[in-house]
Amino acid sequence: MSNFGNRVYSKVNRPEKELVEQFSNLEVADISDCMNKMGCIDSSIRPFNDVNLLGTAVTVKVPGGNNLMFHAALSLAKEGDVIVVDGEGYTGRGICGENMIEIARQKGIRGFVVDGAIRDSKAAVNSKDFPVFAKMIQPNGAAKGNGPGEVNVPVSVGGTVIYPGDIIVGDEDGVVAVRPQYAETIAAETKELAEKQAKNLELIKAGKSDRSWVTKALENAGYKILDQTWDEN
Numbered sequence: 505m506s507n508f509g510n511r512v513y514s515k516v517n518r519p520e521k522e523l524v525e526q527f528s529n530l531e532v533a534d535i536s537d538c539m540n541k542m543g544c545i546d547s548s549i550r551p552f553n554d555v556n557l558l559g560t561a562v563t564v565k566v567p568g569g570n571n572l573m574f575h576a577a578l579s580l581a582k583e584g585d586v587i588v589v590d591g592e593g594y595t596g597r598g599i600c601g602e603n604m605i606e607i608a609r610q611k612g613i614r615g616f617v618v619d620g621a622i623r624d625s626k627a628a629v630n631s632k633d634f635p636v637f638a639k640m641i642q643p644n645g646a647a648k649g650n651g652p653g654e655v656n657v658p659v660s661v662g663g664t665v666i667y668p669g670d671i672i673v674g675d676e677d678g679v680v681a682v683r684p685q686y687a688e689t690i691a692a693e694t695k696e697l698a699e700k701q702a703k704n705l706e707l708i709k710a711g712k713s714d715r716s717w718v719t720k721a722l723e724n725a726g727y728k729i730l731d732q733t734w735d736e737n
């Protein structure tokens with residue numbers, strides 16, 4: 505039998521730290537705008553605290569409710585990694601809690617993204633330095649025996665494919681995954697966009713917002729604004 509479904513890889517092609525750090529003050533929504541409004545994981549996976557997330561993906565695939573491979577990844581992950589778990593969206597068991605969060609913190613792991621449920625949720629909610637993103641809370645604990653499951657293979661998390669070594673950025677809006685080979689360009693474009701947005705917001709706050717693009721977009725789409733109420737003939 506092939507070992508598909510049971511592969512655990514210890515090595516990850518991690519991007520240079522300098523490349524990862526380029527995303528340190530960038531917002532997830534802006535990064536996504538510079539990826540043609542793509543790349544974010546489903547918003548059902550939400551932040552449990554307001555600590556920003558940035559690091560490189562160590563990926564995990566677990567069968568719903570079994571966290572043996574999550575523990576394997578916790579042992580293999582290195583400083584600067586984010587553990588990203590494809591838990592099949594299953595929320596019937598909490599697959600990480602206060603112990604795993606504390607072990608990860610001590611190793612310099614930068615956070616967890618879990619397509620599934622967590623437990624001991626106050627450890628995540630009260631943390632000032634360890635971001636946790638997950639779908640739900642479920643106190644029933646995880647099974648641990650015999651797998652199957654995988655570490656450091658491409659996974660699907662919240663509908664987005666995440667590869668080992670992807671740059672993972674998370675904030676109060678959600679999580680985006682950036683492939684390292686596009687990261688330099690995406691970071692540069694995001695910085696430019698953020699500056700433009702800041703200037704635009706200044707204009708809006710000063711009451712000088714230019715709305716002419718809306719009129720033009722409606723005209724281009726063939727709309728006519730009707731000068732009547734909806735129930736008039």
Ligand SMILES: O=C([O-])CC(=O)C(=O)O
Nearest residue numbers: 599600601602603604624
């Ligand atoms: O021990 C586990 O596998 C999950 C848990 O509750 C913890 O990390 O505290």
Ligand SMILES: [Mg+2]
Nearest residue numbers: 601602603624
């Ligand atoms: Mg626990």
